[in-house]
Amino acid sequence: MPFVNVKLTAGATAAQKEELIAGITDLLVRVLNKNPASTHVVIEDIAPENWGIRGQTVAALRAAGDPGVSKG
Structure with a gap:
């Protein structure tokens, strides 16, 4: 179960955060063949x-x- 913690200075929009979460999840699925259902991005x-x-x-x-x- 991958757990990715992203730290940013405040300022990213909700849409930007959603895109980051989707992109990080997709990368882990594509590169490491991880299950997106058990991939956590914070x-x-x-x-x-x-x-x-x-x-x-x-x-x-x-x-x-x-x-x-x-x-930002």
Whole structure:
């Protein structure tokens, strides 16, 4: 029974999350021949102020306009 945990900074839409879940499940079925009925995908939204990169929070980097940090 595969269990995939995806952590994202908050901002993805419900439709985007549904597409991720379907795509991850399809990939596991296609590549590893896993049963989709027992494949679990969990998406965790992490607030940008709770995620750090290069010694700073994503919120601070976005506020500073850092082009290396995506908006979502």
